[in-house]
Amino acid sequence: MDIEKQKEKLEEEDEEENDGLAWLLRIDSSDVAPSPMDTNITQCSTPISSDTLFLDTFIKRIALLVIAEKTGDLQKLVNAPYTDWCYKGQTALHVAIERRSLDHVKLLVEKGADVQAKANGKFFQQNEEFGFYFGELPLSLAACTNQPEVVSYLLDNPHRQADVTDRDSDGNTVLHALVVIADNSPENTDMIADMYDKILTEHHILHRDSPVRLEDIKNNQGLTPLKLAAKLGRIGLLKHMLHREFLDKESRPLSRKFTEWVYGPVHFSLYDTSSIDTDEDNSVLEIIVFGSKIPNRTEMLQLEPLCSLLKDKWERFASKLFLFNFLVYMVFLIIFTAVAINRKEGKVRHENVMTLDEEVSVQISVWPTAPVPHRGCS
Template sequence: AVGECPIHMLFLYGTEAHLDIARDLLVRFPLIATQIYNKPNYYGENILHLAIVKREANMVDWLLSHASLEPYKDELLRARATGDFFKIGQPSYYGETPLGFACCTNQWNMVEILLKHGADMDSMDNNDNTVLHMLVICNLPDMYAKFKARWIERQAAKDKKKTIKSEKSELPKLWNRLNKDGLTPLTLAANSGRVKMLSALLQERAVLQWSYGNVSCLLHPLDQLDVGYYENEKNKNIFTLIIKGKHWHITHRMLCMTGQTIVLAGAVLKGAREIGEMCSMGFRNYVNTAGTIFLENLASIFCLGIFVVQILRLTKLSEYESLVLAFTSLVGWGYIFFFTMPFRFTGPFVIMIYKMLFNDVLRFCIIHTIFLAGFSQAFFILFNENGFGGFLSSIKQCFLGLLGEFDLDYYIKGRHPLASVTLLICHIVVITILLLNLLIAMMGDTYADVKKSAAKLWHLERARIALEIENGMSSSERKSDVNKYWVDVKGERYLQVEQVADDRSNLKEGKAEDD
C-alpha cells in the first residue's frame, strides 16, 4: 500500500499545501511522526525517508529541529526501511537509514542537515554495509570523497575529546570495514565491476612520493590489493575478485548447465540406441553377451543412472541423487574400457582384468564368503555379542583379519581366550595364507594363459565388437556404401584379403600350434 497513514500521503504528494497540513498535524499530534509502513513491500519507511526522497530539505530540517518533535528525533534518524522495495539488488536499495537515503540520492545538503542533528556516520544496514559501501554500489565517487572527509574530520574531533585514560576504539577505519560478504568499499567496487568508482578509490589512496614537472611518482598501498590482507579473508583482494568475480561465477554456472545438457542429451541418444539393439537382439541375448563385449552394455546402465539422477533432482531428493550419481559415474568410467578394447596396446590387458575378475576373483569371493560367515558366527557366539549389530561387528573383525589388521588383545581378553585365539589362528591360516595365496596363484595362471594367446583373444574380442556394432544397425544401414566391407563378384559378396607368403607360413605354424 502507498501511504498507510494520512501523514504518509501528505508527504508523498509533497506540495506546499500538503506539507503545511503535515506540519499542523505533527504539531498537534507529534507521535504520528514515528509511524512507519507495516506492509512487507515498504516496511520501516517513515516520513523522514519520504522527505529525503522528495528532496524537501527545509522539511527535513523542520522535522529534526522543531521542539514538539524533539523526543522523537533519534527514532526518526535511526529508522530503517527494510521492506522488499529496499532490499539488496533493488533499484531503491539505499542503505535503510535516512542518512543512507540522503547519500545514495546524492544530496549533500541533506547529509549536512542530518549530521547536524546527530545522524550516526558509522551506521550499517542488515548486510553490514556502511554508507561508504552504499556509495560504491550507487557509483558516487564525489559523494564518497565528501563523506569520507567529513568522517575523518569528526573522528579527529572525537580523538581530541578523549582523555588519556579512555580506551581507544578498536573499530577499523570506515573505509576498511567489512560487510557480511567480507568486502571493504574498495574490494566491493572491484567485485561489482564499478570501474569509475574503483579508479577513483585507487587514485584517492595513492601517495605522491615526488613530482618533477608533469612526471609524478605515486605509491599505491598494497593492502586490499594482494593476497593476505585479512587473515580470514585471503581471497577478498582486488586481483582475486576481478579474476574470479561475478562474471566467472556466471560463466561457471553456464559451463555446468552446458555440461549437464550434453550428458543428458548423450544419455538420451545412447539409451535410444541401446533400446533398439535390445529389441533387435532380444533381451536375453543382450544380457548374456559373451566376453568383454559386455562392457558395451554398461552404457545402458549408465544411461538409466543419468535418468534416475534427473528424476531425483527434480523431486529435490539430493541425498539419493548423490548416491545414485556416485555409482553412475563409476559405471560411466568403466564404460571407457570398451573403447580401449580395439587397440593392441591396451586390449589384451583389459581381457586379463576381465578374466581375473569374473573367474579367479569371483571364485575366491564365493569361497571366502562361506569362510567369513562361519568364522564370524563363531566369534559372535564366543564373545556373546547381542543383536545384528554385534554380528556385523564380528564380520568386520574377520574381514580386517584378511587384511592382516587384527588386535590380538581383543581376542585374549574375551570370555574364552584359548578358543578365540585358536579360531583366530585357523582364520589366518585358511584365509590369509591359503585362500589369498591361492588367489594369487590362480591369477598368475590366468595371466600366463591370456598372455600366451593374447593376440588370438584380442582378435576374438575385436570380432565380437564388430558383430555387436553390426547387430545394432538396421538392414539399410548395413547395406549402405559407408559401412560396406565386402566386394561384389558376380552378385556374390566376398571378403577381400591381401596375403603374402610369409603370412601363409605363419598361419600354418599357428594352425599347427592350435592343433
C-alpha cells in the same frame, strides 16, 4: 518565502491563544490554495504560485506537529513507519528526503525523528526487478539520491547526528550502498565519487578521535566498500578509490595515493596496498584474479597499483614457479608418452600367472585320494 518566520509566528500565536493551531487546521483555505485535483494545477495554469501552495501545506504540517507535541504523541507521529510489506519501515523522514525537501528534513529531525530508521520493505531490497535499493537508512537515501545538503545536515546538526557506521540488513554502510548503485557511466561515477569522498572526509573531521575507520567496515559477505567495488566490476569507482589523494592536511590520512615528486610529465607516487595485496585474505587482487564472473576483469587489472603488483610478483617468484611447474609437466608427459610407445603388443604372459583350466587340473592332481573302506565277510 521565509518558512522560519512563519514557524515562529505560528508558535507565538499558539502562546497567545491555546486553540490557535487547531484553528489553522479547521479553517477553509480554498481561497488560498486550490484543490490538488484541480486540473489547472496539473496543467500548470493556476494563479496560485508553487511557493504559496508549499507554504500553506508546510504551515499545516507544523500545526500537526505542535498539537502532537502537546498531546504527548509527537514521537509516535514523527516516527510512525509503514507496516505494508512493500514499504515496511519507511518513515516521514524517508519521504521528506525522497521528496528532496531540506526544510521538512530539518523540521522532522528537530521534532525527534529517528535518523537511524530502516526502510526494509521488499521495494527497498537488492535484486528486485521493481524497486530501489539505497541502504535502508535516511543518510544512505540522501547520499544515493545526490543530496549533499541533506547529507551534511544529517551528519552535523544540533539535535541528532546520523551514525555513519550503522548498517542495513545486508550489513552495508552508506559507502557500500553508494558502490552498489554505481553503474560505470561517467556521470554516475562522478556523482558517486564526489558523495563518497564527502561522507568520508566529513566523518573523519567530525570524529577525528574515533578508532573506527569507515572504509574498513565489512558487510555480511566480508567485503569492504573497496572489495565490493572490485567484486561488482565498478571499474570507474574502483579507479577513483585506488587513486584517491587529498592534498589538505586534515584529509590527507584518507588518501590511498601519495605523490612524492613531479617533474614535467613524470611523477613518482606511493600507494596504500592495504586490502589490495594478497598478504591479506580475500584481497582485491585475489577477488579480481579468481572472480571468473566479474565484469571488466582485464580492464581492472590494468589499473595502478594492481598492474605494478602483478608485474612485481611475476618478476620476483611467479615466473620461476611457472617455469618449474612447466618442466615437471613436460617430464611427466615425456615419460608416459615413452611408455605408451614402447609397450609390447599382444598378450603378456607371466610365469606365475595360470589360466583357470590349468589351476583346476593342478588342484585335481595334488588332491589326495580318499581310501575306500574294505568290508570283509563276518
